[in-house]
Every structure is written in structure tokens, then in C-alpha cells.
Amino acid sequence: MKRKEGFIMNMYHLQQLHHHQPMTKMDSMRKRERNKSMVEKERLHVMDLSGMALDSLPKPSLDFATICKLDLSNNNLQDIPESLTARLLNVEVLDVRSNQLKSLPNSIGCLSKLKVLNVSGNFIEFLPKTIENCRALEELNANFNKLSKLPDTIGFELINLKKLSVNSNKLVFLPSSTSHLTSLKVLDARLNCLRALPEDLENLINLETLNVSQNFQYLETLPYSVGLLLSLVDLDVSYNKIKTLPESIGCLKNLKKLSVEGNPLVCPPMEVVEQGLHVVMEFMQHKINSSDQHPTTKKRWWMVKMVKCGVRSGKRREHEGYNMLKQQRMNGFASPGFMGMLSPLRLFSSPRHPRHSRHSIG
Structure with a gap:
């Protein structure tokens, strides 16, 4: 019994020694970093200047580096000063929707921590190429603008982008680099003037929602690579000029919703479409399996x-x-x-x- 008690006491002393071991240099550095991070987080704050009918930005005696979220939505701003954006070093959310903006400052590329950018409801005709430097960006909302194109290499740089909303613009094409947005989950490009989608979509391995509806008389075909969007759950191609869906759609095993109304569809025929998604999928799979013996x-x-x-x-x-x-x-x-x-x-x-x-x- 005494041996057992002695063993327990020894274990207790060992545990106490373990808990009171002197802090190593590495531990000390980690602790300082944690404390520094906590202090910085406490210093950061939200600045809300929304809905104040502002024509220009006030000049508060404020350290802009302490702002983590800046809301300038629902004002009458016509521009954002380059100097202001360049000082928002810690901003993660920038909301400038519903203003009178015609462009964004080039210095937006300085926002290395920016995760959410909302510029919807303005008159922006192009996005600055420097936006590609916002590599932490996860959500970009540029709906209801006058965009006729996106930066050519946008997909090579915004590797963390999960949601891209560019509906209600004047886009004719999406850049081919769009197919390299491997983190993308939602792509909303409805109500544009799209004539085609990028051919190589297979790298969009996480894409769950694709909406290219209401491009009306412009969009006539979908690329075969649509069938490689293996995570796709919701595909909306309604109100276009599409006559034939690619057979590869039959390979989308996770597809739960397919919207094709408002198209002059010939294949699959409307009597198949009207029977529901599972019938459409079986029809497309049958077409794959019964392809001509001399394929193109x-x-x-x-x-x-x-x-x-x-x-x-x-x-x-x-x-x-x-x-x-x-x-x-x-x-x-x-x-x-x-x-x-x-x-x-x-x-x-x-x-x-x-x-x-x-x-x-x-």
C-alpha cells in the first residue's frame, strides 16, 4: 500500500515539475507573438459611414491601419482617394456598394488582408489589374455595374476566391484564367452579354453553383467541360439561346437542380425535360453510351x-x-x-x- 502511495506521489511530483519547467526561448517567442496578435486585434475596429449621403469622405484624425471593416455603402461617393485605400493595411471587409463610383483606386492592390469586397450598384466599367494583389480575397461582389471585361489574369492570382458575383453587367466573355479559381464555390454571371464560357472548366473542382442565366440572345452553347464540375449542385442556364446541352452533363453525379427554361432546347427534348432532373440525366448518360462508333x-x-x-x-x-x-x-x-x-x-x-x-x- 505504501509502495502504491509512494508511486502516486512520485507521479504527482513529476507532473508538477513538468508544469513548472522553465519556458524555452521558442515558447517565449510564441507567447509574445500571441500577445501581440491579441493586442492588435483589440485595436482594430469597424468604421460605419453608410447611408450618410456623403459626396466625399471626411478626414478624421484616425489611424486607418486600425480599421478591420469599412462600410461606405449607400452614399453619393464618386471616387475613393488612392491615399485612403493605401492606408487601410488591416482592412478585411470593404463595402462601397450603392454609390456613384466609376472606378476603383489602383491602390486597392495594397489591401493584402482584404477578404470581402462589395462594389455592387455603381457605374464601374473595369476593375483595376492591381486587384489581383488582394490574394486573401474570398468574396467579390461587383453586381449591377457597367463591367465589359474582367482582368485577364484574375484567376491566376485570386487563389482563395470562393464567391464571384458579376451579374447585371455587360460582360461578353469571362477570362480564360477564371478556370483556375480552384477555391471558387459560387459563380454568378447572369444578366450579362456572355457569348461563351471558358473551355477549360475542370479546375473548378469546388464549384457548387453556376448561374449563367439570362444572357438571352447571346449564349448559345456550353462547353463540354461543364461535365467535369464534379462538385456542381445547382446549374442555371435558363433564358439563353441554347439548343443542345452537352452530353457531359450526364456525368454530374452531385447535381440537384438544373434550370433550362426559356431556351429553344432540342436536345434533350422538352418532353424529357418536363419529366424531371433524373430523366434528363438518364437521357444524357444514354447519349454518351450510344455515341457514334467513329467519334469526332x-x-x-x-x-x-x-x-x-x-x-x-x-x-x-x-x-x-x-x-x-x-x-x-x-x-x-x-x-x-x-x-x-x-x-x-x-x-x-x-x-x-x-x-x-x-x-x-x-
């Missing part, structure tokens, strides 16, 4: 791309193309031997698509 060069290229996408997304189980290429037994509509190992049958044949609850598609 374009279709061959697309099939190879699907396989490559499977290799790059090996951990994504919902991308069945690559796994089927290796192991799935043939169970479809096409004849055996179609394109050898790149056969759509081998790639996409699977047990019938699970029937979702009926969705309103038209």
Missing part, C-alpha cells in the same frame, strides 16, 4: 480529358470515370470495343442513376 476529334479529345481529370482527382469518389476505366464491367447501351479503353461505355456505364426527387426544370 473533338469528342475524342474530351474523353481523354475526362480520364485525365480522374487521375488528377483520384481521391474524389464521385468522379467515376477513371475508376470505371480500370474496373467497371460493361453495362450500358453502346456496342463493345468503342474506342477501346477510352470507350464512353467503359467510362460512364454504371448502375442506373439513383432517382432523385423530381425537380422543376422547366
Whole structure:
């Protein structure tokens, strides 16, 4: 019994010694950094100047570096001084929606901590190229402006962008670099003048919502790579001039909502569309499996791309193309031997698509 008590006491003393070990140099540095961060956070504050009918910004005796959120929305501002933006070193949210702005200052590129930028409801015709330096940006709202284009390389730099809203503008194209926004979850480009989407969409591996509706007489086709948007849940292409949906849509296993009303659709025919999403998906899968035995060069290229996408997304189980290429037994509509190992049958044949609850598609 005494031995047991002595053992317990020794363990207690060891624990006490462990808790009272002298702080190492590394521990001390970490503690100082934590304290410094806490002090800086306490110093930061929100400045709300919204809805004050301001024509110009006041000049308060304030250290702009202490602002984490600046709300200038619902005023009459026609410009934002370069000098002001350059001093907002710690701002994370900048809201200038519903003003009279025609442009943004180039110094916006100095906002290295900016996460949310709302410039909607202005008269902005272009975004400065320096916006690409805002690499912490997660949400960009530029709805209801006069944008005719976006910076060409915007997708190469804004690697943390999760939501891009550019609806109700005059965009004719989205830059090809848009397809490199790998963190993007929402892309809203409705009510523009889009004539086409970027061909290479497969890098948008996290995209859940794509809305390119109401481009009316301009948008006539969708790229085959739409079928590589493996996280896509909601696809809205309504009120365009689309006659044929790409067959690859049949590969979107996570799709829950497809809006196609207001298009002169021929394929899939309206009698298929009216039966709901699951029927449309089965129809498109059937088209993949019953493709012509002599595919075009374009279709061959697309099939190879699907396989490559499977290799790059090996951990994504919902991308069945690559796994089927290796192991799935043939169970479809096409004849055996179609394109050898790149056969759509081998790639996409699977047990019938699970029937979702009926969705309103038209």
C-alpha cells in the first residue's frame, strides 16, 4: 500500500515539475507573438459611414491601419482617394456598394488582408489589374455595374476566391484564367452579354453553383467541360439561346437542380425535360453510351480529358470515370470495343442513376 502511495506521489511530483519547467526561448517567442496578435486585434475596429449621403469622405484624425471593416455603402461617393485605400493595411471587409463610383483606386492592390469586397450598384466599367494583389480575397461582389471585361489574369492570382458575383453587367466573355479559381464555390454571371464560357472548366473542382442565366440572345452553347464540375449542385442556364446541352452533363453525379427554361432546347427534348432532373440525366448518360462508333476529334479529345481529370482527382469518389476505366464491367447501351479503353461505355456505364426527387426544370 505504501509502495502504491509512494508511486502516486512520485507521479504527482513529476507532473508538477513538468508544469513548472522553465519556458524555452521558442515558447517565449510564441507567447509574445500571441500577445501581440491579441493586442492588435483589440485595436482594430469597424468604421460605419453608410447611408450618410456623403459626396466625399471626411478626414478624421484616425489611424486607418486600425480599421478591420469599412462600410461606405449607400452614399453619393464618386471616387475613393488612392491615399485612403493605401492606408487601410488591416482592412478585411470593404463595402462601397450603392454609390456613384466609376472606378476603383489602383491602390486597392495594397489591401493584402482584404477578404470581402462589395462594389455592387455603381457605374464601374473595369476593375483595376492591381486587384489581383488582394490574394486573401474570398468574396467579390461587383453586381449591377457597367463591367465589359474582367482582368485577364484574375484567376491566376485570386487563389482563395470562393464567391464571384458579376451579374447585371455587360460582360461578353469571362477570362480564360477564371478556370483556375480552384477555391471558387459560387459563380454568378447572369444578366450579362456572355457569348461563351471558358473551355477549360475542370479546375473548378469546388464549384457548387453556376448561374449563367439570362444572357438571352447571346449564349448559345456550353462547353463540354461543364461535365467535369464534379462538385456542381445547382446549374442555371435558363433564358439563353441554347439548343443542345452537352452530353457531359450526364456525368454530374452531385447535381440537384438544373434550370433550362426559356431556351429553344432540342436536345434533350422538352418532353424529357418536363419529366424531371433524373430523366434528363438518364437521357444524357444514354447519349454518351450510344455515341457514334467513329467519334469526332473533338469528342475524342474530351474523353481523354475526362480520364485525365480522374487521375488528377483520384481521391474524389464521385468522379467515376477513371475508376470505371480500370474496373467497371460493361453495362450500358453502346456496342463493345468503342474506342477501346477510352470507350464512353467503359467510362460512364454504371448502375442506373439513383432517382432523385423530381425537380422543376422547366
